[in-house]
Amino acid sequence: MVAAQMSRWRVRLRHLSGTDVALWLIGALLLAMVLIGSYNSLQAGRYTTRQWLDFIIFGLAQGGVYALIALGYTMVYGVLQMINFAHGEVFMSGPFTAYFVARALDEAGYFDAYPILSLAIVFLVAMTVSTFVAVILELVAYRPLRGAPRLVPLITAIGASFFLQYTFRGLYGSGVKAYPDIELLQGTWSFGPVVIQKTLVVVFVAAIVLLIGLYLFVQHTKIGKGIRAVAEDQQAAALMGVDVDRMVSMTFAVGGAGAGAAGVLYALIFKQVHFFMGFVPGIKAFTAAVLGGIGNIPGAMLGGLFLGVFESLGPSLFLEGLGVPAPYQLKDAIAFTMLVLVLIFRPTGILGERIAKRA
Numbered sequence: 001m002v003a004a005q006m007s008r009w010r011v012r013l014r015h016l017s018g019t020d021v022a023l024w025l026i027g028a029l030l031l032a033m034v035l036i037g038s039y040n041s042l043q044a045g046r047y048t049t050r051q052w053l054d055f056i057i058f059g060l061a062q063g064g065v066y067a068l069i070a071l072g073y074t075m076v077y078g079v080l081q082m083i084n085f086a087h088g089e090v091f092m093s094g095p096f097t098a099y100f101v102a103r104a105l106d107e108a109g110y111f112d113a114y115p116i117l118s119l120a121i122v123f124l125v126a127m128t129v130s131t132f133v134a135v136i137l138e139l140v141a142y143r144p145l146r147g148a149p150r151l152v153p154l155i156t157a158i159g160a161s162f163f164l165q166y167t168f169r170g171l172y173g174s175g176v177k178a179y180p181d182i183e184l185l186q187g188t189w190s191f192g193p194v195v196i197q198k199t200l201v202v203v204f205v206a207a208i209v210l211l212i213g214l215y216l217f218v219q220h221t222k223i224g225k226g227i228r229a230v231a232e233d234q235q236a237a238a239l240m241g242v243d244v245d246r247m248v249s250m251t252f253a254v255g256g257a258g259a260g261a262a263g264v265l266y267a268l269i270f271k272q273v274h275f276f277m278g279f280v281p282g283i284k285a286f287t288a289a290v291l292g293g294i295g296n297i298p299g300a301m302l303g304g305l306f307l308g309v310f311e312s313l314g315p316s317l318f319l320e321g322l323g324v325p326a327p328y329q330l331k332d333a334i335a336f337t338m339l340v341l342v343l344i345f346r347p348t349g350i351l352g353e354r355i356a357k358r359a
Contacts, residue, residue, distance in 0.1 A: 023344045024344065026340070026344065027340070027341055027344035027345055030337060030340065030341055031341065033318070033322060034318045035318075036318075036321070036322070037317070037318030037319060037320070037321035037322040038317050038318045038321060039321065040321030040322070041316065041317050041318060041320050041321035042317075042321075044321070046316070046320065047316060050195075051316075052313075052316075053194060055312045055313050055316060055317075056309055056312070056313065057196055057197075057200055057204075058200060058312050059308045059309035059310070059311065059312030059313060060200075060204050060305060060308060060309060061199075061200040061201075061203040061204040061207070061265075061269060061308070062269065062308040062311070062312060063288075063304045063305035063306065063307060063308020063309055064203065064204050064206075064207025064208060064211070064265070064304065064305065064308065065203070065207060065262045065265050065266050065269070065281070065304075065308070066262075066281065066284055066285045066288045066303075066304035066305075066307055066308050067207065067211055067285075067288060067300060067301045067302075067303070067304025067305055067308075068207055068210060068211060068214075068258045068259065068261060068262035068265070068304070069087065069088075069091050069258070069259050069262045069281060069282065069285030069288075069304075070285040070286070070288040070289040070292070070300035070301075070303060070304045071211070071214060071254075071255055071258045071297060071300050071301070072084065072087045072090065072091075072134070072252075072254075072255025072256065072258055072259050072285075073087055073255075073285060073286050073289040073294070073300070074289045074292070074294055074295055074296060074297060074299070074300040075218075075227070075231075075251050075254060075255050075297065076251060076252065076255060077289070077294050077295050078231040078295040078296075078297075079227065079230055079231045079247070079248055079251045080142070080146075080153075080248065080251075081150065082142070082150060082153045082154060082157070083154060083157065083286065084137075084142075084157050084252075084255075085154070085157040085158050085161050085282075085286075086137055086141075086157045086158075086160040086161040086164060087134075087255065087259060087282055087285075087286075088161065088278035088279050088281065088282020088283065088285075089133075089160075089161050089164035089165055089168075089278045089282070090130050090133050090134045090137065090164075090255070090256050090259045090260075090278070091130065091259040091260070091262060091263050091266075091277075091278045091281060091282060091285075092164075092165075092168065092263065092273075092275065092276075092277050092278030093129050093130055093133045093164065093168060093260075093263075093278075094125070094126030094127060094128075094129045094130030094133075094256075094259065094260030094261075094263045094264070095126050095179075095260070095263030095264050095266065095267045095273050095277075096168055096172055096177070096263075096273045096274070096275065096277070097125060097126065097129045097172075098122045098123075098125040098126035098129070098260075098263075098264060099177045099179060099267070099273050100172075101121060101122055101125045102118075102122045102179055102180055103177075103180060105118045105121065105122070105180075106118075106180035111180055111182055111183070112182075112183050115182050115183065115184040115185075116184075118182075119182070119264075122264055123260075123261055123264050126260040126261065126263055126264045127256075127257045127260035127261050128260070129260060130256040130257065130259050130260030130263065131253050131256040131257045131260060132256075133164070133256060134252040134253060134255060134256025134259070135249055135252050135253050135256065137160055137164075137252065138248060138249055138252040139249070141153075141156050141157070141160045142156065142157075143245070143248075165275055165276060165278075165279075166275070168275045169275040172275065173275075174274070174275060175274070176272050176273070176274045177272065177273050177274065178271055178272055179267045179268070179271050179272070179273065181271075182268075184198075185198045185199045185202060185268070186198065189201060199268055199269060200269070202268070203265045203268055203269055206261075206265060207262070207265055210258065210261050211301050214254060214257075214258055215297055215298070215301070217254065218254070218297060223247070223250050226242050226243075226246075226247045226250070227247050227250060227251050227254075229242050229247075230242060230244055230247040230248065230251075231295075262281075263277075263278075266281060280332060283335075284307065284311075284332075284335045285304065287303075287307060287335045287336065287338065287339045288300060288303035288304040288306075288307045289303060290303070290339060290342065290343070290349055291303035291306060291307060291338060291339065291342050291349055291350060292304070292306075292349050292350050292351055293348055293349030293350060293351040294349060296349065296351045298351060299349055299350055299351035302350060302351065303349065303350060306350070307335055307338060310334060310335075310338055311331060311332075311334050311335055314327075314331070314334040315327035315328045315330065315331050315334070319334075
């Protein structure tokens with residue numbers, strides 16, 4: 001048994017290239033920096049238990065937003081085997097448009113008098129706009145390129161991203177818009193010794209409910225089964241009577257609805273919307289989809305939550321421990337550090353299937 005195991009390790013070592021060794025060394029160095037920085041921070045006692053808990057709660061709320069956006073990336077990849085880099089702008093379009101509805105409701109006094117109804121209207125507007133933009137994007141930009149080489153729709157997606165950014169900049173202006181405050185969500189809730197901001201609780205719970213709802217829709221409805229059939233084999237699904245074009249459009253619609261809802265939750269946390277707001281969250285959501293295993297819906301959910309918590313904890317946990325003078329300026333780099341580590345040690349993601357290598 002031991003001899004067979006050693007023989008397998010010798011075979012693996014013989015097939016290691018210089019690039020493999022370099023990547024593993026980089027990964028090991030990054031992992032060592034994380035561990036050393038974390039140890040130094042915990043030993044120094046810079047933060048209390050309450051503060052660490054606040055970081056985790058904020059990370060979960062933020063991760064729920066990433067997970068909702070990541071669903072769009074992973075579903076489109078599962079069906080069309082392409083990365084829709086314009087999905088960040090689909091995420092932006094909904095809450096940016098819904099801002100004007102929110103402002104009108106706030107000025108009319110409805111946000112304070114009927115906060116739940118007002119929020120429902122804002123969510124509905126955002127999800128409708130994002131769904132519409134996603135479906136039109138598929139119809140105009142991607143459907144004519146369905147049979148083209150993969151690089152062509154990828155370049156088209158990047159072009160569509162810039163087109164949508166500057167279209168909404170022209171329509172709504174380049175300034176930052178501040179979402180109105182909701183009196184119902186001000187303050188904190190106490191859960192025993194734990195005190196949590198109301199906004200974070202609402203955002204996290206809403207994100208989880210939406211994630212579960214979208215997952216159940218894909219798993220248990222007729223449309224969801226059609227989407228999964230097309231993702232498995234388009235030709236076989238067409239032969240079985242599935243309308244492939246309709247299922248692809250529905251894939252973009254579901255992803256767009258999730259992105260629109262995520263946009264409103266993002267606005268509730270950060271209070272601001274603008275034409276460029278989709279770029280960074282979009283890239284991070286793509287990172288979350290890769291972390292979980294691109295094309296895997298539960299993986300996208302898990303990857304989003306994991307990335308949100310890691311990004312929230314990272315600056316305080318290991319960057320400060322490494323003596324970084326401005327750790328929060330490097331917050332966005334943490335997501336891509338995680339991406340590098342996962343791509344080195346498990347390229348298929350957390351829930352992705354292992355790919356066998358030929359000897």
